[in-house]
Amino acid sequence: MSVELGIQPRVFALSELFGVLDVPGPDLLLRAYGEQALPVLEAKLLGVPEGRALVLSFAGVRIMTPSFADATIVALLRGLREGRYEERYLLLAEPNEETLVGLAGTFERRLHRSLKLAIVLRCAGTYRLFGPVEQNLQAAWQLVAERGTLTARELADELELEINTASMRLWKLHSLGLLARREEALPNGRQHIYTLPA
Amino acid sequence: MAAAAGVGVIRLADCLGSPTRADTWLAQVAGAVPTTERIDLDVAPVSFVCPYGAAVLLSVCQHLARERGRPVQLVGLQEHVHAYLRRVDFFKAGAGAVVADRPLRWGVEIPRSLASLNVLELTVVRSLREVYDATARALRILTTWLGLDAGVAQHVGCCIAEACENVIEHSRDSGVLVAQKYEFAGWTEVQLAIADLGIGIRQSLHTAYAGLDETPAGWIRRAVAGLSCRGDRGGVGLSEIRRLATQTGGSLLIRSGAGRAMYAPGHAWYSDLQADVGGLPGTQLAVTLRSMGGTGRRTEVQ
Numbered sequence: 094m095s096v097e098l099g100i101q102p103r104v105f106a107l108s109e110l111f112g113v114l115d116v117p118g119p120d121l122l123l124r125a126y127g128e129q130a131l132p133v134l135e136a137k138l139l140g141v142p143e144g145r146a147l148v149l150s151f152a153g154v155r156i157m158t159p160s161f162a163d164a165t166i167v168a169l170l171r172g173l174r175e176g177r178y179e180e181r182y183l184l185l186a187e188p189n190e191e192t193l194v195g196l197a198g199t200f201e202r203r204l205h206r207s208l209k210l211a212i213v214l215r216c217a218g219t220y221r222l223f224g225p226v227e228q229n230l231q232a233a234w235q236l237v238a239e240r241g242t243l244t245a246r247e248l249a250d251e252l253e254l255e256i257n258t259a260s261m262r263l264w265k266l267h268s269l270g271l272l273a274r275r276e277e278a279l280p281n282g283r284q285h286i287y288t289l290p291a
Numbered sequence: 292m293a294a295a296a297g298v299g300v301i302r303l304a305d306c307l308g309s310p311t312r313a314d315t316w317l318a319q320v321a322g323a324v325p326t327t328e329r330i331d332l333d334v335a336p337v338s339f340v341c342p343y344g345a346a347v348l349l350s351v352c353q354h355l356a357r358e359r360g361r362p363v364q365l366v367g368l369q370e371h372v373h374a375y376l377r378r379v380d381f382f383k384a385g386a387g388a389v390v391a392d393r394p395l396r397w398g399v400e401i402p403r404s405l406a407s408l409n410v411l412e413l414t415v416v417r418s419l420r421e422v423y424d425a426t427a428r429a430l431r432i433l434t435t436w437l438g439l440d441a442g443v444a445q446h447v448g449c450c451i452a453e454a455c456e457n458v459i460e461h462s463r464d465s466g467v468l469v470a471q472k473y474e475f476a477g478w479t480e481v482q483l484a485i486a487d488l489g490i491g492i493r494q495s496l497h498t499a500y501a502g503l504d505e506t507p508a509g510w511i512r513r514a515v516a517g518l519s520c521r522g523d524r525g526g527v528g529l530s531e532i533r534r535l536a537t538q539t540g541g542s543l544l545i546r547s548g549a550g551r552a553m554y555a556p557g558h559a560w561y562s563d564l565q566a567d568v569g570g571l572p573g574t575q576l577a578v579t580l581r582s583m584g585g586t587g588r589r590t591e592v593q
Contacts, residue, residue, distance in 0.1 A: 116423050120423070122422070122423055122426055122448075122452040122456075123419055155430070156449065158448075158453060159453065160452070160453055160531075191442055198531055
Protein backbone atom coordinates (compact mmCIF):
# COMPACT_ATOMS: atom_id res chain seq x y z
CA MET A 94 0.00 0.00 0.00
CA SER A 95 1.58 3.33 -0.99
CA VAL A 96 0.50 6.72 -2.19
CA GLU A 97 2.20 9.86 -3.39
CA LEU A 98 1.75 13.08 -1.53
CA GLY A 99 3.24 16.52 -1.84
CA ILE A 100 3.38 17.49 1.84
CA GLN A 101 6.65 18.51 3.50
CA PRO A 102 6.77 17.77 7.23
CA ARG A 103 9.62 18.85 9.52
CA VAL A 104 12.63 16.60 9.14
CA PHE A 105 15.37 15.63 11.58
CA ALA A 106 18.35 13.79 10.10
CA LEU A 107 19.22 10.93 12.41
CA SER A 108 22.80 11.17 11.17
CA GLU A 109 23.06 14.31 13.33
CA LEU A 110 23.05 11.96 16.30
CA PHE A 111 26.56 10.76 15.45
CA GLY A 112 27.95 14.04 16.74
CA VAL A 113 25.69 14.03 19.79
CA LEU A 114 26.79 10.51 20.71
CA ASP A 115 30.40 11.13 19.78
CA VAL A 116 30.56 8.14 17.44
CA PRO A 117 31.93 8.15 13.91
CA GLY A 118 28.80 6.76 12.22
CA PRO A 119 27.23 5.58 9.96
CA ASP A 120 25.54 3.21 12.42
CA LEU A 121 23.17 3.80 15.30
CA LEU A 122 23.93 0.96 17.67
CA LEU A 123 23.22 -0.09 21.24
CA ARG A 124 20.48 0.65 23.72
CA ALA A 125 22.75 2.82 25.84
CA TYR A 126 23.43 5.16 22.92
CA GLY A 127 19.72 5.13 22.12
CA GLU A 128 18.96 6.26 25.65
CA GLN A 129 21.43 9.11 25.22
CA ALA A 130 19.77 10.07 21.96
CA LEU A 131 16.22 9.98 23.27
CA PRO A 132 16.23 13.42 24.98
CA VAL A 133 17.52 14.98 21.76
CA LEU A 134 14.73 13.36 19.77
CA GLU A 135 12.14 14.31 22.37
CA ALA A 136 13.26 17.94 22.14
CA LYS A 137 12.97 17.82 18.36
CA LEU A 138 9.50 16.33 18.58
CA LEU A 139 8.35 18.90 21.11
CA GLY A 140 9.79 21.59 18.84
CA VAL A 141 7.22 20.68 16.20
CA PRO A 142 3.93 22.61 16.44
CA GLU A 143 1.01 20.67 17.86
CA GLY A 144 -0.88 18.79 15.21
CA ARG A 145 2.24 18.44 13.08
CA ALA A 146 4.68 15.59 12.48
CA LEU A 147 8.39 15.11 12.97
CA VAL A 148 10.03 13.05 10.25
CA LEU A 149 13.09 11.08 11.29
CA SER A 150 15.28 10.72 8.22
CA PHE A 151 17.52 7.69 7.92
CA ALA A 152 19.61 9.20 5.13
CA GLY A 153 23.25 8.47 5.95
CA VAL A 154 22.40 5.79 8.52
CA ARG A 155 23.56 2.30 7.63
CA ILE A 156 22.14 0.31 10.54
CA MET A 157 19.90 1.07 13.45
CA THR A 158 19.97 -1.94 15.74
CA PRO A 159 16.79 -3.22 17.37
CA SER A 160 17.95 -2.12 20.82
CA PHE A 161 18.67 1.40 19.61
CA ALA A 162 15.28 1.50 17.91
CA ASP A 163 13.64 0.21 21.06
CA ALA A 164 15.23 2.97 23.12
CA THR A 165 14.33 5.73 20.65
CA ILE A 166 11.55 5.10 18.14
CA VAL A 167 9.58 2.75 20.35
CA ALA A 168 10.04 5.07 23.32
CA LEU A 169 8.79 8.04 21.27
CA LEU A 170 5.80 6.09 19.94
CA ARG A 171 4.95 4.96 23.42
CA GLY A 172 5.21 8.56 24.69
CA LEU A 173 2.94 9.73 21.89
CA ARG A 174 0.45 7.01 22.72
CA GLU A 175 0.51 8.01 26.37
CA GLY A 176 -0.01 11.67 25.50
CA ARG A 177 3.36 12.86 26.80
CA TYR A 178 4.08 14.87 23.65
CA GLU A 179 0.56 16.23 23.18
CA GLU A 180 -0.94 15.84 19.71
CA ARG A 181 2.16 15.40 17.61
CA TYR A 182 3.14 12.70 15.13
CA LEU A 183 6.18 10.75 14.11
CA LEU A 184 7.13 9.51 10.63
CA LEU A 185 10.17 7.59 9.42
CA ALA A 186 11.80 8.47 6.12
CA GLU A 187 13.98 6.22 3.98
CA PRO A 188 14.92 3.50 6.47
CA ASN A 189 16.76 0.69 4.70
CA GLU A 190 15.40 -2.83 4.54
CA GLU A 191 17.64 -4.15 7.31
CA THR A 192 16.57 -1.44 9.70
CA LEU A 193 12.96 -2.26 8.89
CA VAL A 194 13.58 -5.94 9.57
CA GLY A 195 14.94 -5.02 12.99
CA LEU A 196 12.13 -2.60 13.64
CA ALA A 197 9.54 -5.20 12.66
CA GLY A 198 10.99 -7.53 15.27
CA THR A 199 10.97 -4.80 17.88
CA PHE A 200 7.34 -3.93 17.11
CA GLU A 201 6.40 -7.60 17.09
CA ARG A 202 7.72 -8.11 20.61
CA ARG A 203 5.60 -5.21 21.80
CA LEU A 204 2.51 -7.06 20.63
CA HIS A 205 2.90 -9.24 23.68
CA ARG A 206 3.20 -6.25 25.97
CA SER A 207 -0.16 -4.65 25.31
CA LEU A 208 1.35 -1.97 23.11
CA LYS A 209 0.63 -2.43 19.44
CA LEU A 210 2.89 -0.09 17.54
CA ALA A 211 2.70 1.12 13.99
CA ILE A 212 4.09 4.09 12.13
CA VAL A 213 3.89 5.86 8.78
CA LEU A 214 6.91 5.40 6.52
CA ARG A 215 7.98 7.72 3.74
CA CYS A 216 10.10 5.96 1.13
CA ALA A 217 11.02 7.56 -2.21
CA GLY A 218 8.22 10.08 -1.92
CA THR A 219 5.51 7.56 -1.16
CA TYR A 220 3.83 6.86 2.16
CA ARG A 221 2.91 3.53 3.63
CA LEU A 222 1.96 1.94 6.91
CA PHE A 223 4.43 -0.13 8.86
CA GLY A 224 3.49 -2.38 11.74
CA PRO A 225 0.61 -4.64 12.72
CA VAL A 226 -2.47 -2.72 11.55
CA GLU A 227 -5.77 -4.52 11.01
CA GLN A 228 -6.94 -4.94 7.45
CA ASN A 229 -10.04 -2.75 7.82
CA LEU A 230 -7.97 0.05 9.34
CA GLN A 231 -5.44 -0.25 6.53
CA ALA A 232 -8.24 0.17 4.00
CA ALA A 233 -9.47 3.30 5.75
CA TRP A 234 -5.94 4.71 6.00
CA GLN A 235 -5.38 4.03 2.32
CA LEU A 236 -8.50 5.97 1.44
CA VAL A 237 -7.31 8.96 3.48
CA ALA A 238 -3.92 8.75 1.79
CA GLU A 239 -5.49 8.67 -1.66
CA ARG A 240 -7.93 11.49 -1.08
CA GLY A 241 -5.81 13.72 1.15
CA THR A 242 -8.68 14.28 3.59
CA LEU A 243 -11.55 12.12 4.76
CA THR A 244 -14.46 12.39 7.17
CA ALA A 245 -16.32 9.55 8.84
CA ARG A 246 -19.32 10.23 6.65
CA GLU A 247 -17.22 9.96 3.49
CA LEU A 248 -15.63 6.73 4.69
CA ALA A 249 -19.04 5.32 5.61
CA ASP A 250 -20.38 6.16 2.15
CA GLU A 251 -17.34 4.82 0.34
CA LEU A 252 -17.17 1.50 2.15
CA GLU A 253 -20.88 1.23 2.90
CA LEU A 254 -20.37 1.20 6.66
CA GLU A 255 -22.42 2.39 9.56
CA ILE A 256 -21.32 5.90 10.47
CA ASN A 257 -20.32 4.71 13.95
CA THR A 258 -18.09 2.01 12.46
CA ALA A 259 -16.45 4.47 10.07
CA SER A 260 -15.97 6.96 12.87
CA MET A 261 -14.42 4.30 15.10
CA ARG A 262 -11.96 3.20 12.42
CA LEU A 263 -10.73 6.72 11.82
CA TRP A 264 -10.52 7.38 15.53
CA LYS A 265 -8.45 4.21 16.01
CA LEU A 266 -6.04 5.28 13.28
CA HIS A 267 -5.78 8.67 14.90
CA SER A 268 -5.14 7.19 18.34
CA LEU A 269 -2.40 5.00 16.82
CA GLY A 270 -0.75 8.17 15.53
CA LEU A 271 -1.32 7.15 11.91
CA LEU A 272 -3.76 9.91 11.02
CA ALA A 273 -3.96 13.55 12.05
CA ARG A 274 -7.30 15.27 12.40
CA ARG A 275 -8.81 18.69 12.75
CA GLU A 276 -12.27 19.70 13.87
CA GLU A 277 -14.69 21.51 11.61
CA ALA A 278 -17.87 23.29 12.73
CA LEU A 279 -21.01 22.41 10.81
CA PRO A 280 -24.49 24.02 11.00
CA ASN A 281 -25.78 20.93 12.76
CA GLY A 282 -22.74 20.08 14.87
CA ARG A 283 -19.06 19.27 14.34
CA GLN A 284 -17.04 16.75 12.43
CA HIS A 285 -13.42 15.61 12.30
CA ILE A 286 -11.44 15.84 9.10
CA TYR A 287 -8.67 13.25 8.90
CA THR A 288 -5.40 13.60 6.99
CA LEU A 289 -2.01 11.95 6.93
CA PRO A 290 0.34 13.43 9.56
CA ALA A 291 2.41 16.24 8.08
CA MET B 292 40.12 -21.75 46.18
CA ALA B 293 43.01 -23.57 47.89
CA ALA B 294 45.23 -24.81 45.09
CA ALA B 295 47.57 -27.77 45.52
CA ALA B 296 51.18 -27.33 44.47
CA GLY B 297 52.26 -28.69 41.11
CA VAL B 298 50.85 -28.89 37.65
CA GLY B 299 47.46 -30.30 36.79
CA VAL B 300 46.84 -31.37 33.23
CA ILE B 301 43.51 -31.21 31.46
CA ARG B 302 43.52 -33.30 28.31
CA LEU B 303 41.32 -32.25 25.47
CA ALA B 304 39.98 -34.43 22.70
CA ASP B 305 39.57 -32.91 19.23
CA CYS B 306 36.67 -30.94 20.66
CA LEU B 307 36.94 -27.34 19.50
CA GLY B 308 35.92 -27.69 15.87
CA SER B 309 32.20 -26.99 16.20
CA PRO B 310 30.04 -25.06 18.67
CA THR B 311 28.30 -28.23 19.84
CA ARG B 312 31.52 -30.13 20.49
CA ALA B 313 33.16 -27.15 22.13
CA ASP B 314 30.16 -26.68 24.38
CA THR B 315 30.16 -30.35 25.34
CA TRP B 316 33.80 -29.99 26.36
CA LEU B 317 32.95 -26.86 28.32
CA ALA B 318 30.24 -28.74 30.20
CA GLN B 319 32.62 -31.59 30.96
CA VAL B 320 35.58 -29.50 32.01
CA ALA B 321 33.45 -27.48 34.43
CA GLY B 322 33.34 -30.39 36.86
CA ALA B 323 36.82 -31.75 36.27
CA VAL B 324 39.38 -29.04 36.92
CA PRO B 325 42.45 -30.09 38.95
CA THR B 326 42.98 -28.09 42.13
CA THR B 327 46.63 -27.51 41.40
CA GLU B 328 48.41 -24.13 41.31
CA ARG B 329 49.29 -24.51 37.67
CA ILE B 330 47.17 -25.85 34.88
CA ASP B 331 48.34 -27.15 31.55
CA LEU B 332 45.82 -27.81 28.80
CA ASP B 333 47.00 -30.65 26.61
CA VAL B 334 45.56 -29.65 23.25
CA ALA B 335 47.58 -32.02 21.10
CA PRO B 336 44.51 -33.79 19.64
CA VAL B 337 42.87 -30.50 18.63
CA SER B 338 43.01 -30.28 14.84
CA PHE B 339 40.50 -27.53 14.14
CA VAL B 340 39.18 -24.55 16.09
CA CYS B 341 35.91 -22.81 15.29
CA PRO B 342 35.17 -19.30 16.61
CA TYR B 343 33.16 -20.64 19.55
CA GLY B 344 35.93 -23.13 20.26
CA ALA B 345 38.45 -20.29 20.41
CA ALA B 346 36.19 -18.16 22.60
CA VAL B 347 35.45 -21.03 24.96
CA LEU B 348 39.10 -22.04 25.20
CA LEU B 349 40.04 -18.46 25.97
CA SER B 350 37.28 -18.13 28.57
CA VAL B 351 38.36 -21.30 30.34
CA CYS B 352 41.98 -20.13 30.38
CA GLN B 353 41.01 -16.70 31.67
CA HIS B 354 38.84 -18.21 34.39
CA LEU B 355 41.53 -20.63 35.52
CA ALA B 356 44.17 -17.91 35.38
CA ARG B 357 42.03 -15.59 37.49
CA GLU B 358 41.54 -18.28 40.09
CA ARG B 359 45.21 -19.14 40.28
CA GLY B 360 46.87 -15.83 39.52
CA ARG B 361 49.01 -17.36 36.80
CA PRO B 362 48.52 -18.13 33.14
CA VAL B 363 47.39 -21.47 31.78
CA GLN B 364 49.80 -23.18 29.43
CA LEU B 365 48.69 -24.80 26.19
CA VAL B 366 50.86 -27.81 25.46
CA GLY B 367 51.16 -29.91 22.36
CA LEU B 368 49.62 -27.39 19.98
CA GLN B 369 49.65 -28.61 16.41
CA GLU B 370 51.48 -26.09 14.26
CA HIS B 371 48.52 -25.19 12.05
CA VAL B 372 46.27 -24.77 15.08
CA HIS B 373 48.92 -22.67 16.79
CA ALA B 374 49.20 -20.55 13.66
CA TYR B 375 45.45 -20.11 13.49
CA LEU B 376 45.22 -19.09 17.15
CA ARG B 377 47.91 -16.50 16.53
CA ARG B 378 46.09 -15.33 13.42
CA VAL B 379 42.91 -14.69 15.40
CA ASP B 380 44.90 -12.86 18.12
CA PHE B 381 44.10 -15.55 20.68
CA PHE B 382 47.26 -14.97 22.68
CA LYS B 383 46.90 -11.20 22.42
CA ALA B 384 43.33 -11.28 23.74
CA GLY B 385 44.40 -13.74 26.43
CA ALA B 386 47.55 -11.89 27.46
CA GLY B 387 48.39 -12.81 31.03
CA ALA B 388 45.91 -15.69 31.04
CA VAL B 389 47.25 -18.12 28.47
CA VAL B 390 50.60 -18.97 26.89
CA ALA B 391 51.82 -21.61 24.49
CA ASP B 392 54.48 -24.02 25.68
CA ARG B 393 56.67 -23.16 22.71
CA PRO B 394 56.89 -20.44 20.08
CA LEU B 395 55.37 -20.90 16.69
CA ARG B 396 57.86 -22.40 14.27
CA TRP B 397 59.31 -19.89 11.86
CA GLY B 398 57.51 -19.89 8.52
CA VAL B 399 54.26 -21.37 9.78
CA GLU B 400 52.64 -18.07 10.71
CA ILE B 401 49.57 -17.20 8.65
CA PRO B 402 50.07 -13.84 6.97
CA ARG B 403 47.40 -11.18 7.35
CA SER B 404 46.96 -11.08 3.64
CA LEU B 405 43.96 -11.11 1.40
CA ALA B 406 43.99 -14.88 1.55
CA SER B 407 43.25 -14.87 5.26
CA LEU B 408 40.70 -12.13 5.56
CA ASN B 409 37.86 -14.46 6.43
CA VAL B 410 38.24 -13.71 10.06
CA LEU B 411 37.40 -11.05 12.60
CA GLU B 412 40.11 -11.54 15.19
CA LEU B 413 39.33 -12.07 18.87
CA THR B 414 38.45 -8.58 19.99
CA VAL B 415 38.13 -7.58 23.60
CA VAL B 416 35.24 -5.21 24.39
CA ARG B 417 35.11 -3.32 27.66
CA SER B 418 33.08 -0.22 26.81
CA LEU B 419 30.21 0.89 24.62
CA ARG B 420 32.60 2.67 22.33
CA GLU B 421 34.65 -0.50 21.89
CA VAL B 422 31.46 -2.36 21.02
CA TYR B 423 30.58 0.35 18.51
CA ASP B 424 34.03 0.22 16.93
CA ALA B 425 34.15 -3.58 16.88
CA THR B 426 30.75 -3.75 15.19
CA ALA B 427 31.73 -1.14 12.63
CA ARG B 428 34.95 -3.02 11.93
CA ALA B 429 33.08 -6.30 11.58
CA LEU B 430 30.70 -4.70 9.09
CA ARG B 431 33.59 -3.29 7.11
CA ILE B 432 35.26 -6.68 6.96
CA LEU B 433 32.08 -8.53 6.14
CA THR B 434 30.97 -6.25 3.35
CA THR B 435 34.22 -4.97 1.87
CA TRP B 436 36.58 -7.86 2.24
CA LEU B 437 34.38 -10.90 2.52
CA GLY B 438 31.98 -9.66 -0.11
CA LEU B 439 28.97 -10.63 1.96
CA ASP B 440 25.58 -9.43 0.89
CA ALA B 441 24.86 -6.15 2.71
CA GLY B 442 21.74 -7.58 4.31
CA VAL B 443 23.53 -10.57 5.78
CA ALA B 444 26.41 -8.38 6.94
CA GLN B 445 23.96 -6.11 8.72
CA HIS B 446 22.35 -9.12 10.38
CA VAL B 447 25.77 -10.07 11.66
CA GLY B 448 26.45 -6.51 12.77
CA CYS B 449 23.19 -6.41 14.70
CA CYS B 450 24.00 -9.70 16.41
CA ILE B 451 27.45 -8.45 17.41
CA ALA B 452 26.10 -5.17 18.74
CA GLU B 453 23.25 -6.77 20.68
CA ALA B 454 25.39 -9.51 22.20
CA CYS B 455 28.29 -7.24 23.13
CA GLU B 456 25.97 -4.70 24.68
CA ASN B 457 24.66 -7.49 26.89
CA VAL B 458 28.23 -8.14 27.97
CA ILE B 459 28.85 -4.50 28.86
CA GLU B 460 25.46 -3.87 30.44
CA HIS B 461 24.61 -7.07 32.23
CA SER B 462 27.70 -9.17 32.81
CA ARG B 463 29.74 -6.49 34.62
CA ASP B 464 32.82 -7.84 32.89
CA SER B 465 34.69 -7.40 29.66
CA GLY B 466 33.90 -9.69 26.77
CA VAL B 467 35.46 -11.07 23.68
CA LEU B 468 34.11 -11.60 20.19
CA VAL B 469 35.41 -13.43 17.16
CA ALA B 470 33.97 -14.28 13.75
CA GLN B 471 34.90 -16.48 10.84
CA LYS B 472 33.36 -16.86 7.42
CA TYR B 473 33.16 -20.26 5.76
CA GLU B 474 32.07 -20.99 2.25
CA PHE B 475 30.43 -24.25 1.34
CA ALA B 476 28.99 -25.39 -1.94
CA GLY B 477 25.66 -23.62 -2.01
CA TRP B 478 25.91 -21.37 0.99
CA THR B 479 28.07 -19.03 2.99
CA GLU B 480 28.19 -19.29 6.72
CA VAL B 481 29.40 -16.80 9.30
CA GLN B 482 30.12 -18.14 12.74
CA LEU B 483 30.26 -15.65 15.56
CA ALA B 484 31.21 -16.24 19.15
CA ILE B 485 30.81 -13.81 22.02
CA ALA B 486 31.91 -14.72 25.51
CA ASP B 487 32.31 -13.15 28.92
CA LEU B 488 33.11 -14.29 32.44
CA GLY B 489 30.63 -12.00 34.16
CA ILE B 490 27.67 -12.72 36.40
CA GLY B 491 25.73 -14.74 33.83
CA ILE B 492 22.11 -14.62 32.77
CA ARG B 493 20.75 -16.30 35.89
CA GLN B 494 22.24 -13.84 38.35
CA SER B 495 21.53 -10.86 36.12
CA LEU B 496 17.84 -11.74 36.03
CA HIS B 497 17.64 -13.06 39.56
CA THR B 498 18.51 -9.64 40.97
CA ALA B 499 15.34 -8.27 39.35
CA TYR B 500 13.10 -11.33 39.73
CA ALA B 501 14.10 -12.79 43.08
CA GLY B 502 10.70 -14.45 43.48
CA LEU B 503 11.08 -16.54 40.35
CA ASP B 504 12.39 -20.05 40.68
CA GLU B 505 13.95 -21.41 37.51
CA THR B 506 16.53 -23.90 36.31
CA PRO B 507 19.70 -22.39 34.76
CA ALA B 508 18.42 -23.23 31.28
CA GLY B 509 15.01 -21.87 32.27
CA TRP B 510 16.57 -18.47 32.97
CA ILE B 511 18.12 -18.52 29.50
CA ARG B 512 14.76 -19.42 27.99
CA ARG B 513 13.16 -16.50 29.80
CA ALA B 514 15.93 -14.11 28.70
CA VAL B 515 15.50 -15.15 25.08
CA ALA B 516 11.74 -14.74 25.43
CA GLY B 517 12.31 -11.12 26.44
CA LEU B 518 12.66 -11.08 30.23
CA SER B 519 15.13 -8.38 31.20
CA CYS B 520 16.55 -7.01 34.42
CA ARG B 521 15.61 -3.64 32.90
CA GLY B 522 11.94 -4.57 32.93
CA ASP B 523 9.89 -3.49 29.95
CA ARG B 524 12.76 -1.43 28.53
CA GLY B 525 15.00 -4.39 27.77
CA GLY B 526 14.82 -7.96 26.58
CA VAL B 527 15.58 -7.23 22.95
CA GLY B 528 19.14 -8.47 22.46
CA LEU B 529 18.99 -12.26 22.78
CA SER B 530 15.57 -12.58 21.20
CA GLU B 531 16.78 -10.53 18.23
CA ILE B 532 19.89 -12.65 17.85
CA ARG B 533 17.77 -15.79 17.91
CA ARG B 534 15.42 -14.33 15.33
CA LEU B 535 18.18 -13.10 13.03
CA ALA B 536 20.15 -16.34 13.25
CA THR B 537 17.27 -18.76 12.73
CA GLN B 538 15.77 -16.58 10.02
CA THR B 539 18.86 -17.26 7.93
CA GLY B 540 18.65 -21.01 8.59
CA GLY B 541 21.40 -20.74 11.17
CA SER B 542 21.43 -21.36 14.90
CA LEU B 543 22.12 -19.87 18.30
CA LEU B 544 23.74 -21.67 21.20
CA ILE B 545 23.76 -20.03 24.60
CA ARG B 546 25.74 -21.36 27.53
CA SER B 547 25.41 -19.50 30.79
CA GLY B 548 26.71 -21.20 33.91
CA ALA B 549 25.07 -24.58 34.27
CA GLY B 550 22.40 -23.88 31.66
CA ARG B 551 22.42 -24.34 27.94
CA ALA B 552 19.96 -23.46 25.20
CA MET B 553 20.18 -24.23 21.51
CA TYR B 554 17.95 -22.68 18.87
CA ALA B 555 17.55 -23.72 15.25
CA PRO B 556 14.74 -22.88 12.83
CA GLY B 557 11.57 -24.20 14.45
CA HIS B 558 13.34 -25.91 17.33
CA ALA B 559 14.67 -25.13 20.79
CA TRP B 560 16.53 -27.41 23.20
CA TYR B 561 17.37 -26.74 26.84
CA SER B 562 19.61 -28.64 29.23
CA ASP B 563 21.29 -28.21 32.59
CA LEU B 564 24.46 -29.59 34.09
CA GLN B 565 24.22 -31.85 37.12
CA ALA B 566 23.11 -30.01 40.23
CA ASP B 567 26.57 -29.96 41.84
CA VAL B 568 28.38 -28.55 38.81
CA GLY B 569 28.33 -24.80 38.52
CA GLY B 570 29.72 -24.38 35.04
CA LEU B 571 31.95 -21.62 33.76
CA PRO B 572 31.00 -18.12 34.95
CA GLY B 573 29.46 -15.68 32.49
CA THR B 574 27.75 -16.31 29.20
CA GLN B 575 29.05 -17.76 25.96
CA LEU B 576 27.20 -17.46 22.66
CA ALA B 577 27.71 -19.22 19.36
CA VAL B 578 25.78 -17.66 16.50
CA THR B 579 25.67 -19.21 13.05
CA LEU B 580 24.26 -17.17 10.17
CA ARG B 581 23.82 -18.54 6.72
CA SER B 582 23.24 -17.06 3.33
CA MET B 583 22.53 -18.89 0.15
CA GLY B 584 24.60 -18.43 -2.95
CA GLY B 585 28.12 -19.11 -1.67
CA THR B 586 30.41 -21.06 -3.92
CA GLY B 587 33.40 -23.25 -3.55
CA ARG B 588 34.79 -25.04 -0.54
CA ARG B 589 35.74 -23.91 2.92
CA THR B 590 38.13 -21.02 2.69
CA GLU B 591 39.04 -20.62 6.32
CA VAL B 592 42.71 -20.17 6.98
CA GLN B 593 43.38 -23.31 9.04
